Amino acid sequence: MSFIQIEGLVKIYRPKGADPVHALDGVDLDVRQGTVRGLLGPNGAGKTTMVKALTTLIKPDAGHATIDGIDVVRDAHRIRPIIGVSGQYAAVDENLTGFENLEMVGRLYHLGAKASKRRAQELIDAFELTEAQNRPVKGFSGGMRRRIDLAGAIFSRPPVLFLDEPTTGLDPRSRLGMWDVITSLVSEGTTVLLTTQYLEEADRLADDISVIDGGKLIAEGTADELKAQIGGQQIELTLMDAADGSVAGEILRRHGEAQPHVGGDGRELSVGVREGPLALERVLGELNAAGIRLHDAGMRRPTLDDVFLKLTGHSAGGEEEQDGEVES
Amino acid sequence: MSGQRTESTGSTDSTHSPAATEVTEAVVGTGLPNAASIPTSVGTWISDGWITTRRNLIKIKRVPDILVFTTLQPIMFVLLFTYIYSGVITIPGSSYTEFIMAGIFAQTVVFGSTYSGSAMAQDLKDGIIDRFRTLPMSPSAVLIGRTNGDLCINALSMVVMMLTGLIVGWRINSSFWEGVAGVALLLLFAYAFSWVMAFVGMSVRSPEVINNVAFLILFPLTFISNAFVPAETLPPVLQTIAEYNPVSALVQAARELFGNVPPGAPVGDAWTQQYPIATVLIGVAVMLGVFVPLCIRKFVRISSH
């Protein structure tokens, strides 16, 4: 049964003195109850806009969305009691302490003074903020702020949780902790819509993944289904010398399924191939014959990163700026 | 969170797993009344307003600048004006100290109302507004809490200024109740003005700009009035402005209620000076009538970042 239902959602931003931005350009999406939907997309794809539209923060220009059958625009006041939200930027009161922030959230969910205090303490302890709980949030680190914000999102045990890049800025340990939190909430029946830049996170947490780019849905499926689209295996090479890049790229192109991908100062090359071991053997033979020395060579199954790259032409997080296709 | 990690070892897949139960208990929570309620009753409205007011009172406690500004500055003004100008400006039938106090009251509370502007802008910048907007609270609560915060600051300033005034020789020459009415009128006007500033704050979205613009507009507004010198002593053009200036009406109303208008003192011809109390009340009604709905309308559409 689909719990979150989105049909033809459109949001156009009209910044003054600039061209209108189609942040959402007719998106359809269904999320089944009790599942985690991962929303993937490069910067500016429209992920935050989607979360904002579903959490009653902005009004879409067209299309409609319902959560548990309740319209998010028309019945926004009935949506708010059933959702928990942690936006991309922590929404906390800088002058209140961690504890006061959470208690206030509980009171504004109308959970009563006593229950709010008890729950605030429970979450503070669970999120390892006990030591800092009586300090104003102003002095918190980014990760601590983030954890307070997430605690606010799950405060009322909402049936639906929206998490916009929930683990960005968390250290690896806190990230693993957050994954456990999400996993346990889902095992209790919570439905989660989660955006992330970490494909590993989507791979691990999401039952289904939607890839969006330029406000449009470009792919949908389980992580395995998406990986299957890329096909076969990947050959990965690391050259000793970047100067060999074009020759090596040409060899890879001949044996590969698509244009090889280049990263890491032009020393790392990869390409999808059909018959993995055979192709690797041939590639290595030709590289050897051409006198190209390798630092590393290997074969691996495609990851979501490969899927993401192929679908959007961008790498996730936009960090590897020198990434590009090999000229041949 | 590491505690939960160890507790939930083995629950690495996202499917149901018995080992996750302990984590679930910590995070999912035990004894919590289920499902937050939709705010419909007057009770939740009052409670939401109180919670957000408390938030602003905590801020006053934590940000010392606010307290310094709202207490020391009025004391300084009272002392500066009474000691520097009382020898220069003479008020027939009265003293400059008697004359000036209502002016300082009015100026201080009007400036006190600008906090709502910069605080709303700051809240948008910090992103906390997005949290409030996704909570099932009444849509006016954040604004009510904010304007209540200004009211508390202004009430505190009034107490400080009145005590300082009494020390330097200012007196309420009317009855007790008229005195109370004078204080109430000043606070009411400022409260209504807080809503105007809250709207400006949500529109401009920059606390720094709000502070600078408020300064640039409010300083002339409070000085081109009858607050610090009798309006008749101003040049003709400024005199006309001063007579219709709402601040003049507020000052005149406060002077009348405190019994600080010497008998036979000239009163401006403008209706706003003839009936200052009515003028202030109409001004309050207009500000609240226009800006309360405007603010709520703006608030339910606004989002940070």
Ligand SMILES: Nc1ncnc2c1ncn2[C@@H]1O[C@H](COP(=O)(O)OP(=O)(O)OP(=O)(O)O)[C@@H](O)[C@H]1O
């Ligand atoms: N308030 C706004 N005014 C104008 N344009 C906006 C506004 N908010 C977002 N946009 C534009 O809408 C598009 C989608 O933005 P959105 O924040 O949804 O992207 P995103 O997928 O969340 O990106 P990121 O990964 O960087 O968080 C972008 O082009 C962005 O510039």
Ligand SMILES: [Mg+2]
């Ligand atoms: Mg975003």
